[in-house]
């Protein structure tokens with residue numbers, strides 16, 4: 228076995244630091260894994276999912292040569308020169324015939340890898356790509372839009388310092404989202420001075436630990452949260468002085484909620500008044516209340532409205548820009564984007580929030596004869612046929628395009644519909660990182676060093692995009708040679724000065740900058756860390772924008788020096804680097820005046836008076852949560868079902884009363900049918916579920932190359948049209964369903 232090497236887990240946004248021993252045949256296996264105590268956020272913590280990472284590294288369905296689709300639909304292996312040349316030619320032809328804006332880009336990263344998105348920027352710009360999307364546009368864009376309007380930036384709960392923690396449709400016991408989640412939840416729930424509040428229809432593991440569980444009826448959070456806002460105002464529990472000082476529009480908010488019949492709204496939500504009152508009192512009386520809303524409400528009816536109401540609750544209590552409240556972490560790249568919706572998608576006219584087309588309209592934008600329909604697609608590090616609503620429709624959409632290029636490590640459900648599949652090194656065979664850096668005050672970034680050499684036959688995304696840029700004739704080769712020579716002879720500051728001057732001379736250069744940096748700065752980086760090159764301008768940008776945070780983290784001096792020092796630290800420190808230290812005192816000034824009023828959403832609040840429309844019917848009497856996080860779910864990152872130690876098939880969870888009524892046995896089988904599809908599933912009877920509410924896990928039902936499929940693919944049961952009015956985010960947590968004994 229090897230010495231312990233340093234990396235990170237790639238299964239969720241926490242990216243916990245790991246220490247790994249490799250071994251096995253040809254030293255290609257991850258043999259032992261433990262937590263990395265030196266990692267600034269995880270500090271040695273791991274959850275049980277990380278122990279299976281060899282199932283990712285040496286998983287099923289791996290691809291080791293580029294593939295091209297034949298006329299008959301089967302694939303043939305081709306060499307890389309052919310692959311790059313033909314992909315460049317085909318995409319250039321679409322650009323030249325229909326316009327580059329007809330080439331859609333999907334993905335760019337997953338839970339562990341965000342550098343592909345940075346490098347693809349070059350290919351995208353050369354092709355004239357104008358429309359793109361990613362998984363964020365089926366979960367977070369509603370919240371981004373609300374944050375953009377209220378704060379002009381992204382905010383996060385400061386769970387490390389709060390005395391009241393509120394989880395809205397979020398089960399961090401499984402899904403994490405905060406560092407060391409399980410250890411944190413246990414410690415927090417035991418502390419008598421602290422209060423955990425959970426809003427969830429299910430008695431989740433997190434809800435079990437909570438002091439206050441608001442067990443809403445599925446899909447009724449808007450009534451619950453409106454009632455809570457109304458209680459704060461009607462009982463005068465709001466922070467009047469703070470609101471006057473730091474926010475705009477308070478009187479409009481008061482007017483909108485003053486007449487809301489609290490008891491009636493709570494009855495709609497199925498929450499007793501005393502429980503809601505206890506939650507409101509705890510939040511109003513907290514030193515710092517931190518909130519985390521997630522898929523339970525973001526993939527649900529009123530998702531954008533609920534994001535807004537959730538923010539009103541803590542804003543009315545002044546839980547912003549203080550320890551334990553909501554904070555705005557420093558960033559190298561802000562993955563939440565601006566939150567602005569300045570453009571519309573070309574066919575459906577859906578709002579594009581933070582630059583992302585809503586996932587639920589992509590298929591509609593393709594399967595039409597509209598002249599502006601997308602004609603080609605690049606999919607990178609994502610599996611939309613499996614992960615987006617209505618898998619059948621997404622597959623049909625891909626099949627109708629003139630050219631589909633998929634960049635992945637494996638033969639996925641999406642890759643099956645590609646014209647070209649470009650196989651890449653795994654995240655343990657190349658330098659990788661994410662921009663999931665949301666900690667405050669100390670925020671960190673982790674560029675991971677590879678554990679293995681990449682096998683022959685695959686490339687990295689950085690190399691693919693550099694080659695595509697070259698094949699498209701857009702690489703400024705003379706400038707690259709000049710920059711390389713300068714770097715070798717005069718060093719990085721001369722290189723930087725020339726690079727900046729060149730950007731001024733040629734506006735086109737910024738488009739291909741990632742590829743130029745990779746080809747010029749990349750080879751000079753130690754230990755073969757060429758992929759790190761794209762981080763260098765981000766360090767510069769941070770130093771210009773937020774030098775104070777950088778200086779507090781120890782990167783002092785003029786911005787150019789501080790940026791270089793940070794960049795060198797990121798390249799050389801393999802357990803991650805604290806790149807910024809926040810400061811509570813200056814946060815409020817940074818956030819400026821908060822805008823409490825979002826007119827469209829206040830209108831929606833008024834509409835709640837009519838009460839909830841029924842979501843079920845005689846034909847579909849159940850509400851299915853299509854995609855719950857569990858012990859052994861990890862999106863579709865592990866394609867090998869054998870990584871699971873329990874719940875191998877991903878059971879349908881149903882309460883005993885419903886199971887009895889339907890004659891279902893624990894461990895038996897049931898058929899579940901929705902408006903979109905039908906599947907047979909294993910059954911688990913558990914009284915964690917409310918009557919009428921059932922759940923299936925996320926990430927199951929993958930089709931392996933050997934013909935295996937284990938569990939239900941949730942999006943064969945979901946529909947495109949069940950989506951939020953504002954952000955277009957899907958209603959995956961409330962899919963009307965019928966269940967019968969199989």
Ligand SMILES: Nc1nc2c(c(=O)[nH]1)N[C@H]1C(S)=C(S)[C@@H](COP(=O)(O)OP(=O)(O)OC[C@H]3O[C@@H](n4cnc5c(=O)[nH]c(N)nc54)[C@H](O)[C@@H]3O)O[C@H]1N2
Pocket residue numbers: 238239240276366395396397398399401402403426427428429431443444445446447448521522523524527852854855856857858859860861862925926960
């Ligand atoms: N184990 C595991 N962890 C993961 C992932 C994974 O696949 N597996 N994926 C990662 C990713 S990409 C994400 S985005 C996060 C998501 O993390 P979460 O959002 O925490 O995950 P979910 O289990 O989808 O949904 C959370 C909760 O919403 C509740 N819920 C369902 N309906 C409603 C409702 O009507 N109202 C309310 N208030 N709650 C409701 C569910 O009961 C559930 O407990 O997890 C990340 N972590």
Ligand SMILES: Nc1nc2c(c(=O)[nH]1)N[C@H]1C(S)=C(S)[C@@H](COP(=O)(O)OP(=O)(O)OC[C@H]3O[C@@H](n4cnc5c(=O)[nH]c(N)nc54)[C@H](O)[C@@H]3O)O[C@H]1N2
Pocket residue numbers: 337338340343361362363365366522526607608609610611613614615616634635636637639651652653654688853854855862863864925941942945959
């Ligand atoms: N019904 C329903 N659907 C859901 C959800 C739900 O709760 N319910 N959850 C949704 C959520 S929140 C999310 S975030 C999405 C996630 O869905 P996707 O964004 O599609 O992401 P993953 O399932 O994580 O798949 C990542 C892909 O990246 C590939 N990959 C791994 N490493 C690399 C690499 O180094 N390079 C490249 N190029 N590829 C690599 C994997 O093989 C895999 O195909 O799923 C969503 N889908």
Ligand code: SF4
Pocket residue numbers: 236237238239240241242243272273274275276277403
């Ligand atoms: S919390 Fe678990 S799944 Fe998430 S990064 Fe850490 S070890 Fe991996």
Ligand SMILES: [Mo]
Pocket residue numbers: 362366
């Ligand atoms: Mo997600």
